[in-house]
Amino acid sequence: MTVTHISPSGSDVRGLTRRGLLARAMAAGATFVVGSGFVAARDAAWAVETAALKPETMAVLIQMARDIYPHDRIADRFYAIAVKAHDNPEQAQMIEEGVAGLNLVAQAQGFDGYLAAGWEKDRVAMLRLIEHTPFFQTVRAGLVTGLYNQKEVWPVFGYEGESFSQGGYIERGFNDIDWL
């Protein structure tokens, strides 16, 4: 997965240094920075490179992913990893057209674009208008596995995953409920 974690102090393997990123970036709403071929967090904690999609499109997809399945304790990079799966030649046209359509919906609501709407409820209202489109359904369905099947997010939900390697829960709290 080509979401890069950038160390606070400097460079990473792709040469997307914090300074370089910010120098090359243009603002995309207030949420992300978008540069030539990449989207990054405003704090430059991570960046995702794009191949088939425009980086502006990727920025919208990341925000859209969070608005579809908003978990305030899950960081943007996990949403970025999930939607990165659509950055391919087969889906590019559908995704580009879908995001363009979403931005048009935003403009009809009086915003410059999807990312310009600051409140989640405004963005969700736009998504409700397109939720029956193949574009929306493709992104939503992809997130069901793309987001929730990332083992790194399971601890946010308290989910422990497999226990066989630790001998199950027979000695580790299968019946430890103490408040009933």
Add this chain to the structure above:
Amino acid sequence: MADNVAKFGHDDASVVVVIGTGSGGGVLANELAQRGVKVVALEAGGRYLPEDYINDEWDSFAQLSWGDMRTTSGDWRVARDFANLPAWIVKAVGGTSIHWAGASLRFQEHEFKALSTYGPVDGANLLDWPITLAELEPYYDLAEKKLGVTRTNDLPGLPGNNNYLVLEKGAKAAGYSKVSTGRMAINSVENDDRMACQQTGFCFQGCKWGAKWSAAYTDIPRGEATGNLEVRDHSHATRIEHDEDGKVTGVRYIDRDGTEQFQRARIVALAGNSIESPRLLLASASDRFPDGLANSSGQVGRNYTRHTTGSVYAIFERPVRMWRGTTMAGIVQDEAHHDPARGFVGGYELETLSLGIPFMAAFMDPGGWGREFTTALDSYENMAGLWIVGEDLPQETNRITLNRSEKDRFGLPVPNVHYDDHPNDIAMRNHAYAAGERIYRAAGATRILPTPPYPSTHNLGTNRMSDNPRDGVVNKWGQAHDVPNLFVSDGSVFTTSAAENPTLTIVALAIRQAEHIAAEMEKGAL
């Protein structure tokens, strides 16, 4: 695998060919082999043992599930949510006995007499079974012994996990009394050379301890050890052939290399689960049997039942951690009886159930999104859950057909699964949702999630048993009315679904059928 495992020739017409190796076919194959009958078992899937099972929901799903293309129609929500996945069953040696959760309940006496007990119900194709509980009881005894069912044969019940303790507390507070960790084919103590349950969870993904009974590592290797059973995995049956007298002669199948083979047979026993079994009969249509093999009644593929089902998840103020421990060792049976005063015929069981985060996201509210969805998942750690299993009514129009516009990888028409909910099913489901809510509210729940049905795990009724050949496909032995040396050996023979999880009854019927076939062969009658 045993050292002396049998190998039979394709031209050996003395063998019984069993298609499918799950709770029906796997047990039948072993029980015949134990009686000295030579058996070739054809299994479409591969061979996986406890060390191969994966305790990860999607990885396990990819490893074990029957993922071949299927289509759906009808007003059931599964057709909308999972249009190409009507059923969640297994393609592997051992079949869905790898995936099942272990609940092992006998049917109630009246459930063998649905028509005479309930009376005619509009839109339902009710029928009495051609056998009674009394006739099946000796085989239930044998099945419980084979499966090591808890609370039978002096085996203790399983200890209750967190999810059970919440259910028990709420159910008793709500006035229910038949509440326990149930009768489970999961070892509560070491038994039958298999270890006791380690409360690991992931019962649906195959038990890595072998504590849960599965044909994959009991009946199959034991049958092979007799020298009378050859299991051919990666062998997908495509057609059953017959001779001029209308008797079956063998089975065409595609082997692991993609080559078509023909195995001759003295008897064919079909146990491919309730979608593939009628599919194969329909696909075996010939000049003599133009509507499909064994289908003079027109009932092949019809009367598909899948249990009235759904789940209730509930969120509490404090953690439950429902995923820890045995998935389904918890049951409330107070609603399992027949009482039409509730507004429906038949009854239902409530059984503990939990899903991990990946499957909860996929199944809690398919298609759902936004904060209503995500705030529920945010409280995943504080969730308890139960599953509804109730009798659904056979309808002639709920059926498996061949979809000739969609082809599988062998170029064969895929099965279409059509299901419309009967008003009785809807009334029962709503009653059960209310019961689940009452239980969890009584335990202090702050939020209730009435969850729609998953892809079907209990697929039943599509080659049903009947006394009269006009009413069904097979007789009380599972023998096709139209073809004397063709048997059906899976849950598709269920005349009606009853409220109970079907595996124990499938196993009991398979043991009984094996005894019958062996005796008839001995007499020269087959």
